[in-house]
Amino acid sequence: MDLPYFIPAFDDIEDPIPVINPATGALVGRIHQGSTIEVDTAVLRASEAFPKWAVIDATERAKVLFKAAALVRNRQAAFAGLLTSEQGKPLKESKNEIAGFARILEYYASISGLLKGDYGNSSAYGHAIVSRKPVGVCGAIIPWNVPAIIMGWKVGPALAAGNSIILKPATTAPLTCIQLAGCLVEAGLPADILQVVTGPGPVVGEAIASHPGIRAVSFTGEVGTGRRVASLAAPYFKRVTLELGGSDPMIVCNDANLAEAAKGAVAGRFFNCGQTCTAVKRLFVDSSVEEEFVHKLQTMISSLKVGNGLESGVDMGPVHSLAQRSLIADQVERTIEGGFGTIKTGGKDITIGNSGSSFFEPTLLSGLDPEAPVLKEEVFGPVLPVMPFETLDDAISVANSTQFGLGASVWTHDTRIVSRACEELQAGIVWVNQHLKIPPEVPFGGTKDSGIGRENGRYALEHYLEEKTILIKP
Structure with a gap:
């Protein structure tokens, strides 16, 4: 299989986490058991890399997303096979999910022009300029059920808006996410703008939610964990998007x-x-x-x-x-x-x-x-x-x-x-x-215990951008 970023054994890593095929019980691969130290290191690197990516014109960032989408489409069959092996879904569903990830990147690349700010003029107040700036280092915590699509929902708008982002995939289905992240880097995404930190939620996930250097967190998962993420993020006034359970x-x-x-x-x-x-x-x-x-x-x-x-x-x-x-x-x-x-x-x-x-x-x-x-x-x-x-x-x-x-x-x-x-x-x-x-064009999210905030569409960009108002005296 064409899996250029996949190391199947990780024999040199102490106490690796096994990834198991739920259809057979067989070992698919192993991942590193990350720690809070690795989250700290990832945030430091993301903070240092962020300024240069943030000032690149949005249309140039869009080119990276378009190229990454093309790489993903070219490797659709291999990535789908890996996704089915680690997650379990039928191959036809995995193929559609990989194509869906590519489409999400293409969508956010295509609306890069919406990232521009606004301009107005008032005789009483003068010229008003509202610029839209990326928030900085972001965190994304995703589940095992639809990992490629949900990764796209979080990584696509974050990168299009000019942020850096730390991604924590589920420990039971992380391998496809590593492949997709690799395609973005191969497409020209600068080093450390997107980093994948693997490991258990109570360690890596909590470190991301509570890290003072991470300005926005997007989480998809069950309600109890969502409440935990929100409580950890609250002391730092982080922007939080929670897509939780449904019935x-x-x-x-x-x-x-x-x-x-x-x-x-x-x-x-x-x-x-x-x-x-x-x-x-x-x-x-x-x-x-x-x-x-x-x-x-x-x-x-x-x-x-x-x-x-x-x-x-x-x-x-x-x-x-x-x-x-x-x-x-x-x-x-x-x-x-x-x-x-x-x-x-x-x-x-x-x-x-x-x-x-x-x-x-x-x-x-x-x-x-x-x-x-x-x-x-x-x-x-x-x-x-x-x-x-x-x-x-x-x-x-x-x-x-x-x-x-x-x-x-x-x-x-x-x-x-x-x-x-x-x-x-x-x-x-x-x-x-x-x-x-x-x-990908429409907002997605819930009410009540199903969460707060929206993913998908131009609405998701609000999570990853903040406005700065400039008033120039007439």
Whole structure:
């Protein structure tokens, strides 16, 4: 494979962290176990490199991003194979994710002109100039589920705006991120502007969140860790973006195209083995079409092929870790044993290959009580719970009755319902007759416990830029 920045063994590193293929339990590679000292060193280097990168014209910085995107596209197949090996998702999903990273870089390169400031003139106050300056050294802490895309969301706007950035990938899926960072350096990014520091979250992640030399932090992960990041950043008044958990509702009305809605629900839940913040995690269906709709879902879900993502024809790979699989199995078990619902298909962990694999059957649950654990808790895996509703008021009320507010979708052809749902659903993004699509041009983030701030689009640049006002006396 064409992996120019990947060292598979790290035999000379003391106490390395192994990276394991969740489909086989096999060793993919090892990474360095970073420390607070390495974060200190990275921040010092980033601080020293920052001034020269910051003053380069934005269009020149854009050329680096465009070139890096081209390098990534040329190595898409190799990078996708590595991503599947360390993360588990099917190869077709990994290929799309690598292409998505390249597209994000291209997008931020293309809007470099928006980084310019504003100019005005007032007879009373004179000339007013508002310049937009990069904030300085930034930090990014990313998860294992969609590492390439989320890296792009953070690194793309930070670099386009002229900042330097310290990236901490997840310890279980860091290798693809190292490759992508290498492409940026190869494309001409100055030394130390982007640095990858690997290691456990409680050490490296906390050091980034609390370091006084880092002016902005962007974190994607679970709610509790997000609160910890915010508390560590607060004493230094850092800019903080938090993209946290979600329990996305999908509302299917009786006038919806049921075949298309069923396809959307299956894709929206079982993509990436259900391990996506904005996956369909609670499915509400008009009671008049529930039986027909559940039957369609059962047929589709039962036909999904589960296996090693590197094999052809696989629709769903493994859960990312054995610990994660145990948590999902417990949530399903508590739901069934508590009498909160029934299993229509799936519901069990399975072994494919050897005992080191972490597969779980794609699962459909119906007849659910609102207090079911799979509805009250975020289920980060391939489990789709279905609930009927009698009125739109009921559906919206239950959809909003959660601590989360990341995404939501409504499936209908009634413009009045669309208007109501888009207005009343408490979510950072609402889809109509689709779910999970997030192009790089639009802002992405949540409300309530799903976080603060926005990634993606020109809105993400606000996190990485600050304004300076200059008034010139007339």
